[in-house]
Every structure is written in structure tokens, then in C-alpha cells.
Amino acid sequence: MGKSLNGRRVAVVGGLRTPFVKAGTYFKDLSPLAMSTHVVAEMLSRYGVVADSLDDIVWGRVIHDPRISNIAREIVLDLRLPARIRGYMVSNNCITSAHAIANLADAIAGGRSEAGIAGGVESMSQAPILFSREASRIFLEAGLASSTSQQIKALLRLRPRHFRPESLSVKEPSTGLSMGEHCEIMAKQWQISRQVQDEIALRSHLRAAQATADGRLAAEIAPLKGIDRDMIVRGDTSLERLGSLRPVFDRSSRGTLTAGNSSPLTDGAAGVLLMSEERAAKEGRKPLAFIRDVHFASLHPDDGLLMAPALAVPALLRRTGLSLRDMDIVEMHEAFGAQVACNLAAWEQGWKDEAIGVVDQAILNPLGSSIAVGHPFAATGARIVTTLAGEMARKKSRYGLVSICAAGAMAAAMILERD
Structure with missing residues (x-):
């Protein structure tokens, strides 16, 4: 990227995130939108950004909530930011917010944007509950029924097996392996x-x-719910402790991956404030770096x-x-x-x-x-x-x-x- 054809460089003005915590613990009651708006609001405050100066919010997630199709736009509306700010969602597994940053940087370098926030969020604590396809068809038919009698007729086909949820798969659809x-x-x-x-x-x-x-x-963390640090860090661990853990993916004597040498399921959100070099200079900002x-x-x-x-x-x-x-x-x-x-x-x-x-x-x-x-x-x-x-x-x-x-x-x- 460097300098685009029109010579515009993209500045990383700052970044901010929630503490990162193990799924099912401190942030289990916080929605992805709540964590996201916390980061964006705190970023605007910490960096003294006038909301009306933003052009875009590009935000991502991997575990989707079907009730919110475009979380980026909901951040804009939930925080009551100027309605003209464009907000769109991206999603591509673990490189999701890298795509968000690249997309926003391309827009800035190309002159379509001057400033924006790119990032992403994940709540493994609030992963959607899935039901079997058969149960889903019955629920959908009941929901689309045009009369109460049709709705009851559909629901009467439900059996106890239909109420057993299916866990969200972490396996690759193309290979069947995690x-x-x-x-x-x-x-x-x-x-x-x-x-x-x-x-x-x-x-x-x-x-x-x-x-x-x-x-x-700590400099990159916006405290949330009284937590001001990442809660997964274990400074007191040792090779002996790590070596005592059993393999979790290949449980035979040949297995080597454990919970200790693998990244944990985590809740958290993070964002980066990007501006054109000219906008940053105009506002008297000293960029941390350029893309x-x-x-x-x-x-x-x-x-x-x-x-x-x-x-x-x-x-x-x-x-x-x-x-x-x-x-x-x-x-x-x-x-x-x-x-x-x-x-x-x-x-x-x-x-x-x-x-x-x-x-x-x-x-x-x-x-x-x-x-x-x-x-x-x-x-x-x-x-x-x-x-x-x-x-x-x-x-x-x-x-x-x-x-x-x-x-x-x-x-x-x-x-x-x-x-």
C-alpha cells in the first residue's frame, strides 16, 4: 500500500480494545454489540475524535448473530453517531479484522474516506444455539403460519428429540477436522x-x-466491568506445569497439542483508528505508524x-x-x-x-x-x-x-x- 497513486499514506493513529477474557466468564452476559460500542466510544473519547469527522466504521465478527446482520451499522446507530457514517461488516475467520483494516485503509488511500475505525468482536459465550434441521423446519413453519390453528398444527409435530440443541461445530466444513x-x-x-x-x-x-x-x-485496554487487564495471562506458569497437561486433539501418545500451548476460546473486541496522513497532520496528531x-x-x-x-x-x-x-x-x-x-x-x-x-x-x-x-x-x-x-x-x-x-x-x- 505505502503511498497510493495519489500519494496518500494511511496512518495508524491509535488502537483500543476490551480486556480479553476466557469465554463463559467475566463477559458472558455482554453482547458482541455491547463490547463493540464500548471500544468505539472509548476510542472516540481517549483520542479526542469528533464523531462527525469519521467517514467509516468497518467491523467484523465470525460467530454470527442472525438478529444483527450488520454489526458495524448498529454500532453507529447504538452510539447515536452521525447517521452519515458508513458502517459495514466483514467476516473471514481469524483474519476478519485484518480485512477490516485493509478495506478501510484502501478507502483512505483511494480518497474515498479520510478517517474511520476498523476492528472486530467475538463472544464465544453467546454463540447461537442450533437445533436440528427437522426442528428448524417445524419452528419456521409455525412462525410463518397465517393462523393460530396452522401454527398449533405445526407445533404439534414437535417431539422431545427436537428440543436437544446441537453444539456449534468448530470443524472445517471442507475436511471435517477441527x-x-x-x-x-x-x-x-x-x-x-x-x-x-x-x-x-x-x-x-x-x-x-x-x-x-x-x-x-494496559495502554491499549479500555477497562470494562471493573476489569482492566487480560484475564488469561499466567505469569506464574512453567514448563513443568505446561508439560503436565494432556493432549486434547490427539489423545494418543503421539499427541502434542494441549490447552496450554493452544489459544483459548475468548471474549473481547478491538479496534484501530485510521486516518489519511493529511487528516492526521491537520488535527495535530502524531501517528504511531503507517500501513x-x-x-x-x-x-x-x-x-x-x-x-x-x-x-x-x-x-x-x-x-x-x-x-x-x-x-x-x-x-x-x-x-x-x-x-x-x-x-x-x-x-x-x-x-x-x-x-x-x-x-x-x-x-x-x-x-x-x-x-x-x-x-x-x-x-x-x-x-x-x-x-x-x-x-x-x-x-x-x-x-x-x-x-x-x-x-x-x-x-x-x-x-x-x-x-
Whole structure:
């Protein structure tokens, strides 16, 4: 992206999010809309943004509520923001808010927008309850009935079995396997040991705990319901504790993925404030960073469901003329410790694209990542961009890299830069 044809650069002015909490706990009674409006309202307040200066809100979610088809527009209306602000929803698994950011950035670079907020939300605590197709047909027929007698006639076909809900599937429709099961296959193919996975998880927790203690993570959090920090971080864990956990996806002696080296089901929302460079300068704002470029990639699930970063990142570096050595910070989404290790190995060795080198562990996820902080699917991209931009500003870094894998065998890569 960098400079578009008309020379407009896109500034990351700031980012904000809720604390991230384990599903079914502190935010179980909060709707996705409530968490989303909290983040947007707090962002407007914290950054002193006049609502009328916004052009767009682009917001995403993965677990859909059929009662709200366009959550972005509902944020505008719920907060009583100027009705002229455009709001639209995006959805693409774990790279949902990366798409939201890219879409808004493209609009700004192209001159169709001057300022907006992009992000996403997930409430695993309020996932929709599903019923069998047979039961759904009966309920639908009753709901569409034109008379009370027809409605009763339809409902009389219900049997006790129809009232048993079906759990929301986390399996890939194309393969019938969950992400964890796919990642177990990847770990075996790439010979990633349990020890390596647990070490990645431990490093994530220890770094997130340090970043919580020194205020770096707190700086990007808008407290909610009396909670002002991520509630999943475990700074007191150890390799011994992680090593005591049993595998959850392959329960045989060959299984290596556990609850400890996998990202947890999480509730939370996150957003990023983007402006054209000219608008930011006009308002006297100092951007944290600028979006240099974005790339999305995909492959066949049989090649490794979470291996698309091995395509997205090399392609992005090649297009920008930058190298992995140019990156001062690398933020890599930790869906699983094994997924991180597999993609790092692919970058180092070359796989379906050229080798790009080795990532220094000192610059990889310096504030921890999704294993420790949490992973509300549609919010993760905005969280990672917020974390990276903030750390780049603190360290006066030149370049930062974002890498996010996603279900469906897809990935997003993004480069942020500072002058």
C-alpha cells in the first residue's frame, strides 16, 4: 500500500480494545454489540475524535448473530453517531479484522474516506444455539403460519428429540477436522516437538505478564466491568506445569497439542483508528505508524490448514522490496504453538515459496500473543496491529510485520512503517 497513486499514506493513529477474557466468564452476559460500542466510544473519547469527522466504521465478527446482520451499522446507530457514517461488516475467520483494516485503509488511500475505525468482536459465550434441521423446519413453519390453528398444527409435530440443541461445530466444513486436529497433523509433518510448543507458550505468558506489569498492554485496554487487564495471562506458569497437561486433539501418545500451548476460546473486541496522513497532520496528531502494505494468501487445507503465512509473508516482502532482516518487530498470531513453529520453519527453510530467513526470538511477539492474551477470532487482527503500532512507537522502530493464519487455509500479512 505505502503511498497510493495519489500519494496518500494511511496512518495508524491509535488502537483500543476490551480486556480479553476466557469465554463463559467475566463477559458472558455482554453482547458482541455491547463490547463493540464500548471500544468505539472509548476510542472516540481517549483520542479526542469528533464523531462527525469519521467517514467509516468497518467491523467484523465470525460467530454470527442472525438478529444483527450488520454489526458495524448498529454500532453507529447504538452510539447515536452521525447517521452519515458508513458502517459495514466483514467476516473471514481469524483474519476478519485484518480485512477490516485493509478495506478501510484502501478507502483512505483511494480518497474515498479520510478517517474511520476498523476492528472486530467475538463472544464465544453467546454463540447461537442450533437445533436440528427437522426442528428448524417445524419452528419456521409455525412462525410463518397465517393462523393460530396452522401454527398449533405445526407445533404439534414437535417431539422431545427436537428440543436437544446441537453444539456449534468448530470443524472445517471442507475436511471435517477441527483446527486443532489439523495442527496436530502439521506438527507431525514438520516434526515440531511438544517441548518446542510448550516453550512458545511459556514465552508468550511470561512476556504478556511483563507487558501487563509495566503498563504496555494496559495502554491499549479500555477497562470494562471493573476489569482492566487480560484475564488469561499466567505469569506464574512453567514448563513443568505446561508439560503436565494432556493432549486434547490427539489423545494418543503421539499427541502434542494441549490447552496450554493452544489459544483459548475468548471474549473481547478491538479496534484501530485510521486516518489519511493529511487528516492526521491537520488535527495535530502524531501517528504511531503507517500501513506500508497488506497481502492475503490461501492454499489447500491438505497442504496444512494453518500454513498460509508461509505464502503471505514472502509475497508481501517481495512486493515491498523489504526483507525479514528489515523487520524490527514481528507479531505472529499464536493460534497454536505448533502453528507458530511450523511457519517459522517454512520461512527459514523455504517451502512453497523462497526461504526468507530466521526470526530472532527477541523480536517475535515481545508482548506475548494469542496463547497468553487470548483470541477472540474477529478481534485478533486489530489487537495485533494495535500492539505492534504501540510498541513500534515506543521503540521508534522502522518496520514491523504482522502474520495471521486463519481457518479455511488462509492468512494475512501486513507491514507497518515509521519515518
